[in-house]
Amino acid sequence: MVMQGGRGDSRVRRLLRAGFTDPKAAAGLLDSPVLSAVRSDGVLIDALGSAADPDLALRGLARLAEAQGDATGGPARLLETVQAAKPLRDRLLAVLGSSEALADHLVRHSDQWRTLAAFETRDLHPGPQEFEAALAGAEDPDALRVAYRGALLTIAARDMTGTTAFAEAAAELADLASATLAAALRIAAGEAPRGAASCRLAVIGMGKCGGRELNYVSDVDVVLVAEPAEGHGEQTALQAATRLAARMMRICSDTTAEGTIWPVDANLRPEGRNGPLVRTLTSHLAYYHRWAKTWEFQALLKARPVAGDPGLGEEYCRAVAPLVWQAAERDNFVPDVQQMRRRVERSIPAAQLERELKLGPGGLRDVEFAVQLLQLVHGRTDPDLRSPTTLTALADLAAGGYVGRQDAAALDASYRFLRTVEHRIQLYRLRRTHLMPEDPAELRRLGRSLGFTSDPVTELTRAWKRHTAVVRRLHEKLFYRPLLDAVAQLEAGQVRLGTEAARQRLEALGYADPAAALRHLKALASGVSRKAAIQRTLLPVLLDRFADSADPDAGLLGFRKVSDALGTTPWYLRLLRDEGAAAENLARVLSAGRLAPDLLLRAPEAVALLGDPEGLRPRPAQALTQEVLAAVGRADRAEQAVAVARGVRRRELFRTAAADIVGAYTPGGTPGHEEQAAALDTVGDALTALNAATVAGALRAATAAGWGDTLPTRFAVIAMGRFGGHEMSYGSDADVLFVHEPRAGEDEQLAARAALAVATELRRLLQLPTSDPPLVIDADLRPEGRSGPLVRTLEGYAAYYRRWALTWESHALLRALPVAGDPGVGERFTRLIDPLRYPEGGLGEEAVREVRRLKARMEAERLPRGADPATHTKLGRGGLSDIEWTVQLLQLRHAWSEPSLRTTRTRPALAAARDAGLLDAEDARVLDEAWVLASRVRNAVMLVRGRPSDTFPSDARELAAVARYLGYEPGAARQQDTGSGGQMLDDYRRTTRRARAVVERLFYEG
Template identity: 30%
Template structure:
């Protein structure tokens, strides 16, 4: 042994030799010492003492091979049950638990110090050991108490069992080596015991059972303890009863629950007793922990908690504490759990318990930059390993770094360093980085800026300035009409919505409004910006978490002011759907609408977190997704980041992605109920169903408020057959119900709004026709009975979702019908008559200005000319059926010299200019009408071309 200790400091070597001599005296057949044993004993008096006092323990660990292998799933519990087999009473139970705990703690520490197990395995084993001991003891104690007092039952006579919630690190399976276990006891419902000598209430039964469980685990005997138990996290703390019913638990958290208790409950998990009932309890408490909205209001409470932490560190002198000191383990956990409280209700991925998985989720959501997550993860692993080295030495709950040279050298060597100074350099660097991120997350830049602002915008809002002073302040900020702004602010301050706020809510409003006033004053039209912002703030004020979001995030407030100043439509969108304020946090994504494949991935990520049978949540998720993408497209539009054609591309792609997903939802529902439709052998069908888009969606020209013109088709090969499910229906019935469900999912207005207004009147025979038509019936109708205007509509039709085989069949029908040779004079007359009828019906009231869509020389005239040209010449030039959008069709007409290139140039320029102006007006909530002179050159040119093409001499 002395030879194996060469290279170790003398103080460590002497301790190991002492333990080795004790071992040799106690062992009947001593083992040969090894370098591994010398190293482990040098770093852990606890392991050395356990082995030297109980040579059989060491012999068993070495002989079994358990030191060199990981336990399998559930193996630790199996070993405990074997160790408790035949246990006779509570004294016997306590002794067996303590001996088992010492054996397994020795094994865990040895594997850690010898390098056989990483931190994840160590904490998982420690947590599994605690969980096994708690549940193993509870099973025996419950049986004995039922024999004495009867079995507790609920109102329906069913047996009741205790539920033990593990809090903190136990709940997250992150227990440290000498950790307490924080527990909460609960039981399903009130009632009485049955079958005992005398009945007692369920509460009395479970309180007594909890007391016995604590004694079995926590009491120190000659053999030590199992785990120290801390019950202070239970409702009402130390002053309350030890166990509460589920109803009492729920009532407590609803009425009395405080912010720190939400923080504590994040990691809560059933660890013993009735696990199924425990999961039901967690589901009951989930709304308390994870609010359904983005809860930036939690930042205020968390910042208060942060202040308490820092004061505690200073008061207790915890600078060298790897858990509680600045940059310690608790700060890493606090960062992760802060985001969980704030965003966990909206992002189920953040409802995880282990901190490392939470940090990775924050990386995935880009809530923390990659470098920050990397540094926090590295620091956490380093600090937790250091914590274990400190605690494994003597099995004591210590977190302070040693101050003596021997202790420091022991920790440094156990962490793989040659000396203390090298270890301390890395330790301080990790803790410095953690604290920097901690400070960054909880910084309050808005508040600091407001408090240091020279101009008293707060005085303007709370009316501590007289009118003249307030007007002068607003003038200096940038307002042109300060009296108008003052009146608007007074209206909000005196409104019912403001007066109805709680003191807490008014405090948030009073912090936000000075910031809002200052930001609005910097806009080109500050009065307009302020008016829109005040309308929005008044609408969302009752949900004060949104006020907190804007106070806490300078970037979000900045983007809100900019967007509302640019567009009243965006302001209304945010007013209706305030959860979109969360989108303002990151301008890197706000002004960069996603491409189609990115939209598809984002939507599926949102839906995959929702239970497949929860239609309400699925519908809300679809609507929230659409609104978020709409906001990003509009933000990019008003900022000039994307051109007109790309705006429509994004809006059309958004509709296609949503249709794809809605069709999948409707399809799964129908197949679950009735099975799949049986198709004919002559058609290799997928769903045998497709969605055809007409109008603006078919032409890839959707605007912000566009509805969807849709037609549904199915395979004729499926007619006369039924579905293959347990409740089969005729295929035609299946497809009709599928289409009805599709329309329902799209049209229905929920609390989250609606997806799209759907128009299905373009189907064969219009409103009187079948909701779903076979491809063959559609072909027959288009050939034999369709009106010219229906052929015009077909020019802009294209498949957008569903079975590729059906889509291909439809395209063939469309090409054939559109390319049919027509009598040009008759075609021209019918198209012209339809145009005049449309103009008469759709022209906006009043003769002032130029209606961009319906007046002569406007958008509809261009569209009708394109449709006429395609129907007139496609039989000669089949490639005219290739596209459905007006711009590419015009370009193709110019390439074929069917319309002079100079005229096509004017038409495309006019079409783009008109549509760009329509988008701008939509974003300002104004009708598509402009001054008569604004586009006079374009409209005159379009009229001239119309007369030449549609009204020849």
């Protein structure tokens, strides 16, 4: 009966204060007959309130009391003991309040609660022998399952009451697993004694079992090795050992009315599930010597004999240990391990990524991979680092100076927290899961189990996010700091590892010339100066980025050159130290190719742009032009003026390239096509603006040099091609036309001579030798091409176009756009050419055929000899020319009636044609995708090689750097990889092949 009135309300309030979420139901349960003996026990209510889930603990206690039969003394005996014995009360209620599965087990085996009352201080930290003794009476599989759950119950009780911490609980779980495997093997051998007598079988624990850091619920990874017993043949022994091992695994894995223990997973064996379940030691070693992959040696780091023949198990571990500690000498060792970690992350469903405690970013695997990588690299020469247990290995790394003590302490704390959270989640239903729950009630129980009591859900979430952030940050950094610390001390002889060991580490990181890299590191970080101290804090982050790039050597060399140039400048190292983004951005820029580092080394002060969030945004075109014109106006000579203009261009070219490399134009993670296209448009606009400003500056200098302020004609520069389309790449020439209009009252011949002199001087100034990427002025698209006058008047252009204009000239004029000089002349030129490029009624059929013939002839004649037509970005199949001519033909035919087509830009024209129904959405998408990809490849090649090209590089490192710019993971462009330059080139061919099919249909047939 539930009490009514004030007394009942008081009780409900007390239950609420104790942590019950449904106090009325709890009060009703306390008043039930089965719990009547303890309904008023305030001590019990307080004890229930200490449980992770008081409601769950109370329900479990009621169920357990109901299950007590006369043979066990009935409910009264249980409740009397619980009331009288605080240790039992704390243990039992802690288990009942955290594990529904163990409550179910106690209800089924209602006398096992007594084990929680029985264990003494000497039993608080049992090892393998104690667990083997606990399981010794199990003579059949079901008895083993019951005994296993009973032992698990005691581990959980110690864990949930704080008697043991995470590390001890994980070790006990691993020891219990070892004892369980031994018991299962004993039962299997008892079922087939003759077979068991013919072989020696050793069970090698792997993974968390081998490392003595097992979860509550986990597959138990094993490798099985066998040898014939004396007097028996190898084949017979292997067959018997295989049957014995398979039966042992089934005993542990099968599910019966008593549940299951855990799956035994032998897939870490040689050849995985395709290989024999059991091998001899000789067969194991032959496989590891010849066929094993990097990850298999990483797995063997945790190998430990856990059951079966102990002598054979030890022999196996002694034999494979040297192979483990030589693994870091394998080709591509570090990239292989890093790639494996990335593959694990990519395998997580997107909906689960943020909840993954184990595999997600900042999760347990980040800690384990980082620690194992450090062990495998440094453990070759330092045997103290060879522990299979993650936290022990981390402590050893810190003690040896391979990891900073603060970093190690932070990583230790975060790993313990995340593993404890994982344990608590699994303990509830004894299910294998690594996902943070979403249900508020489950989060509340989880938070309370970790000691968060005032606002469990909020406190838990905050702590979880904090620890994952710590793990991710340190995971990114950990592999590189120990190397730097060693190198920094080499001169003083204070480091245990010599130059050869440091060289090997650099080689493992991917440096092709580790001796040179070592010299750079010593020059940067040796000594006791403040500069060296700051470098020692910076270089781990930079080395991380360099090692993750296509050319680590170039990145490190570039950093040394920049540091040599700016090292004495007070703000330089302070900027890199205090603005984390600046150091990381600098590392990425220096290791991405030649163009950006070359620009930076000619103007090292541009490093300042990398630390300012606004620094990587492109400047407005008008502001750039004003800056250039003002600087030119202050110069004494034309050559000095153009040098100033080039200086501005150099700085802006670096700003654009750096922003492009670090992804400033595509914030928010991995960009899709629309984001990549928008970034490409931003680059095109920025390059067009800075080149237009440079041309404007050269025009001002050329005018002032010969004519001062008295030029007898108005002069304008008309951009053509990619310049006019705002689609310039890093290596594009500037196609232009020069046009002038004599001032009123001026002699026309004098005006013509002045205009020619200005155009000629402008070209001369921009062609002066320079170490910067040149801005080539190309005026060959003018009437009559190279044979025609360099400059014409507006009237001259009008007369020519009226009488002589050819279809190709109308075609070329589609991109004409005034960019410098007299704006009125530019505007009048635009009005003049509009009827040619947007002809009323569209192109006639003969003109359309002419355009097609021109395109076909260009394809046949202009593709460079030896170039692959499938991968040439400009003239190849489905490349830029294909798509642009297709779009421009649509403009020539329809822009007279469809004003939205009157644009100099390819992508807006393509979108306008789609919106006007001139091509369907899918064709437009295919063409846009190919145009963006080919344009990005051109930019990538220029960034990587420092010179323009329309073909993919043949050099493996350059090809890898292009792949990185395009968003492929490290290794995706290595020729030796099956998915290789492979994957990038296949994607390019597939994309452009689809585009070519559309071009064939729309351009040549439509």
